[in-house]
Amino acid sequence: MSFDSLGLAEPLLKAIAEKGYDTPSPIQAKAIPAIINGGDVMAAAQTGTGKTAGFTLPLLQCLMKGDIAKANKVRALVLTPTRELAAQVGDSVALYGKYLPLRSAVVFGGVKINPQMMKLRSGVDVLVATPGRLLDLYNQNAVKFDQLEVLVLDEADRMLDMGFIHDIRKIIKVLPRQRQNLLFSATFSDDIRQLAKGLVNKPVEISVSPRNTTAKTVKQWIHPVDKKQKSALLCYLIHKHKWEQVLVFSRTKHGANKLTRQLEADGITAVAIHGNKSQGARTRALAEFKAGEVRVLVATDIAARGLDIDQLPQVVNFDLPNVAEDYVHRIGRTGRAGASGQAISLVSADEFKELSGIERLIKQLLTRKLIEEFDPIHQLPESRLDHRPIKPKKPKKPRVEHKDGQRSGESARGHKPASKNKRHRSRQHNSKLGTATQRGRNNSSRRGSDTK
Ligand code: AMP
Numbered sequence: 015m016s017f018d019s020l021g022l023a024e025p026l027l028k029a030i031a032e033k034g035y036d037t038p039s040p041i042q043a044k045a046i047p048a049i050i051n052g053g054d055v056m057a058a059a060q061t062g063t064g065k066t067a068g069f070t071l072p073l074l075q076c077l078m079k080g081d082i083a084k085a086n087k088v089r090a091l092v093l094t095p096t097r098e099l100a101a102q103v104g105d106s107v108a109l110y111g112k113y114l115p116l117r118s119a120v121v122f123g124g125v126k127i128n129p130q131m132m133k134l135r136s137g138v139d140v141l142v143a144t145p146g147r148l149l150d151l152y153n154q155n156a157v158k159f160d161q162l163e164v165l166v167l168d169e170a171d172r173m174l175d176m177g178f179i180h181d182i183r184k185i186i187k188v189l190p191r192q193r194q195n196l197l198f199s200a201t202f203s204d205d206i207r208q209l210a211k212g213l214v215n216k217p218v219e220i221s222v223s224p225r226n227t228t229a230k231t232v233k234q235w236i237h238p239v240d241k242k243q244k245s246a247l248l249c250y251l252i253h254k255h256k257w258e259q260v261l262v263f264s265r266t267k268h269g270a271n272k273l274t275r276q277l278e279a280d281g282i283t284a285v286a287i288h289g290n291k292s293q294g295a296r297t298r299a300l301a302e303f304k305a306g307e308v309r310v311l312v313a314t315d316i317a318a319r320g321l322d323i324d325q326l327p328q329v330v331n332f333d334l335p336n337v338a339e340d341y342v343h344r345i346g347r348t349g350r351a352g353a354s355g356q357a358i359s360l361v362s363a364d365e366f367k368e369l370s371g372i373e374r375l376i377k378q379l380l381t382r383k384l385i386e387e388f389d390p391i392h393q394l395p396e397s398r399l400d401h402r403p404i405k406p407k408k409p410k411k412p413r414v415e416h417k418d419g420q421r422s423g424e425s426a427r428g429h430k431p432a433s434k435n436k437r438h439r440s441r442q443h444n445s446k447l448g449t450a451t452q453r454g455r456n457n458s459s460r461r462g463s464d465t466k
Contacts, residue, residue, distance in 0.1 A: 015037060015038060015043055016036065016037065016038075017030050017035070017036075017037075017038055020038060020042070020043070020046045020047055020050075021046070021047060021050050021075075022046065022050075022071055022072075022075055023075055023078060025078075025113035025114050026071055026074060026075060026110060026111075026113075026114075028113055029109060029110045029111070029112050029113055030067075030071070030110065033109065033110075035067075038064075039063055039064030039067075039068070039222075040063070040222045041057060041059040041063045041064055041065050041068045041220065041222045042064050042067055042068045042071070044057075044220045044222070045057050045059075045065075045068040045069060045072065045220055046068065046071055046072045047072075048072075048218040048220065049069060049072035049073065049076070049194075049196060050072045050075055050076065051218075052076070052194060053194070053216065053217070053218055054194060054195045054196070054197075054214040054215050054216065054217040054218070055069075055195075055196045055197070055214075055217055055218050055219075055220060056197045056199075056202070056210055056214055056217040056218070056219050056220070057069075057196070057197070057198050057199075057219075057220040057221070057222075058199060058200070058201060058202050058219075058220070058221040058222070059198060059200070059220070059221075059222050060200045060342070060343070060346045061169070061200075061343075061346050061347075062346045062347070063222055065168075065198055066102070066103055066106045066168075067106060067110065068198075069092075069166055069168070069196050069198060070103070070106045070107055070110050070111075071110055073090055073092075073107075073140065073164055073166065073196075074107070074110055074111045074114060074116065074140070076090075076163070076164060076194070077089055077090060077114075077116055077139050077140065077163070077164075078114060078116075080163065081161075082115075082116070082117075082137070082139060083117065083137030083138055083139050083161060084137050084161060085135060085136060085137050086134055086135060086137060086155070086156060086157060086158045087137045087157075087158050087159075087160065087161040087162075088134075088137070088138055088139075088140075088141040088157055088158070088159060088161065088162055089138075089139045089140070089161055089162060089163050089164070090139065090140045090141070090162070090163060090164040090165075090166070091141050091143065091148075091159070091162060091164070091165050091166070091185075091189075092107075092140065092141070092142040092143070092166040092168055093143060093144070093145055093148070093165070093166065093167050093168065093173070093182065093185070094142065094143070094144060094168045094169060094173075095144070095168075095169050095172040095173045095176050095178065096122075096144065096172075096316065097122040097123070097124060097144060097293060097296070098296065098300070099168065099169060100120050100121075100122045100142050100143060100144050101120055101122070101297070103120075103142045103168060104118065104119075104120030104142045107140050107142065111140075116139040116140065117136075117137070117138045117139050117140075118138055118139060118140040118141070118142070119133045119134060119138040119140075119141050119142070120141075120142045120143070121133075121134075121141065121142070121143045121144070121147050121148060121151060122143065122144040122147050122293075123144060123146050123147040123150075124292070124293040125293050127147070127150060127151070127154075127156075130147070130151065130156070131151065131154065131156040134151065134156050134157050135156075137161075141157070145173070145178045145181035145182055145185060146178075146181060148185060149181055149184060149185065152185075152188065159188055159189050159190060160190060162189050162190055162193055163193055163194060164193060164194045164195075164196065165186075165189060165193055165194070165195050165196070165213075166195075166196040166197075166198070167182070167195075167196070167197045167198065167199075167213075168198050169198065169199065169200065170197050170198060170199040170206055170209065171199040171200050171201050171203060171205075171206055172200070172343075174205050174206065174209065176316070179209070182209070183212075186212070186213060195213050195214045195215070195217070197209075197210055197213060197214055197217070200342075200343065200346075201339075202219075202221070232345050232348055232355050232356070232357050233355070233356050233357070234345060234356070234357040234358070234359075234380055234381075235358060235359075235380060235381040235382070235383050236358070236359040236360070236361045236369070236380045236381070236382055236383070237251075237358065237359070237360050237361070237382075237383055237384070237385055237388065238361055238362075238363075238382055238384060238390050238393075238394040239360050239361070239362060239385075239388045239390050240362055240363075240388075240390040240391055240392055241362040241364065241392075243388050243390070244332060244360045244362065245273055245276040245277070245332075246388070247360055247385065247388045248262065248273075248277070248330060248332065248360065249276070249277065249280040249282060250385070250387070250388070251330075251358070252277075252282055252309065252310070253280075253282075257309065257327075257328050258306065258309055259303070259306065259309065259326060259327060259328065260309060260310045260311070260328040260329070260330055261303075261310075261311050261313060261326055261328065261329050261330070261347050261348075262284075262310055262311070262312045262313070262329075262330045262331075262332050263312075263313060263314070263315065263329070263330070263331050263332060263333070263335070263344050264286075264288075264312055264313070264314060264332050264333055265314070265315075265332075265333040265334075265335065265336065266314065266333075267286075267288040267289060267290050267314055269332070269333065270286040270287075270288050270312045270313065270314055271286050271288075273286075273312050273332060274286040274310075274312050277310055277312075282309055282310055283307070283308040283309050283310065284308060284309065284310035284311070284312055285299040285302060285303065285308045285310070285311060285312070286299070286311075286312045286313070287299045287300065287311060287312070287313045287314075288313065288314040288316075289314065289316060299311065312332075315335060315340045315343070315344065326347050326348045326355060327348065327355050327356065328348065328355065328356055328358075329344060329345055329347050329348040329355065329356070329357045329358070330357075330358050330359070330360065331344060331357070331358070331359035331360065332360055333360075333365070334359060334361060334365045334368040334369060334372065335368065335372075336368065338368070338371040338372045338374070338375040339375065341359075341372045341375070341376070342375070342376065344357070345357035359380070361394060362390070362392065362394070363390065363392035363393060363394050363395070364392075365394075366394060366395050366397075369394070369397060370397060370400060373397055373399060373400070374399065374400040374401075374402075377399070378399070379397050379399055380397075382394070
């Protein structure tokens, strides 16, 4: 099948050809005609399946018809859970839409709000946004939705995991009722179906990868190792296999920083990316890694979510994630869009519980490979596959942290809770909708945590 047969217009086909894609991925083959058709769509697809082009291309096609956006108005809104994903989706919109006279913008927290307001002033056809900053902009009348035609929720499952459900509901409330809704999610969990109930209308359901399966093109195994030996083992593996581009997952921000220092001390260029890094530092780190200037990108789960790095050959779990689903997301960074990849986990005896949880989720035992020099003193117990079905997760209480920087300009200024008076003023000022200021306040007590 070719892109020509999907009903896409010439300017889009030209941009696709320039990007070098010749065959639509399975999600694209299903989603593109369904979206062009104009109905609501619910698609279960993980990152790496080509889902971004799967909604961006038909979205642009739909926007070719109709009036261009008027001052401060938006015709299509794409909501994403993290800044990085917003930036990547924004890049895709710009890339696929390069031969169309459409305007787009990306807005997220952690950076100045004024340039974003300026950008919105003349109206944009596609706005890609994280929920918190979008609410700030809406409260300041910088964005209006009465011309909105399409709403896209990208990585909706992650948005729920990150506690954005209330923000999403607030946003939906202020959108025109007559619109097309596209919901993309790695899984169709019960929570997602609940969200979908109030959002999509007789949707076409598309699914390209069964729930919680890991991409077939990814080879996965574990190296049992003592905790103290993990960094030495990682250096050994990088040198031995001459890995030039490795994404390493660390459970904590502190761990990510420490590991980066250890790698650098061993002559391996490395950079960390996590929620405590400024937006500029995160963007720079990603650019350096993509350009091949640094060999190792050490990331926490939230920071890495949605990172689009073409054909990443190597992913290493330095620590296993606490939440088994994150394993599936992590290794989704490799073997993308048909390319093969390797996902290797360094597992110490104290991580046996996490390992068992992952094996139960992915319904397979992970192969163990011992490396003689790193044979652990503390033995990892033998795994046995637990076939009991996994109970659906309880919905989490909303938690709006600053992991993706979706805070208002005010709370972004420093990590100090606002003074009482200031808080009072902010509440009055932002009385239209719940605000990031409020969220920042709720979370000021949680900032000491060292996760993600
Ligand atoms: P996504 O799932 O949207 O994050 O896309 C994963 C990767 O696949 C990105 O690097 C895209 O550039 C790439 N990609 C998307 N569609 C295609 C296609 N039809 N052929 C080859 N690569 C693609």
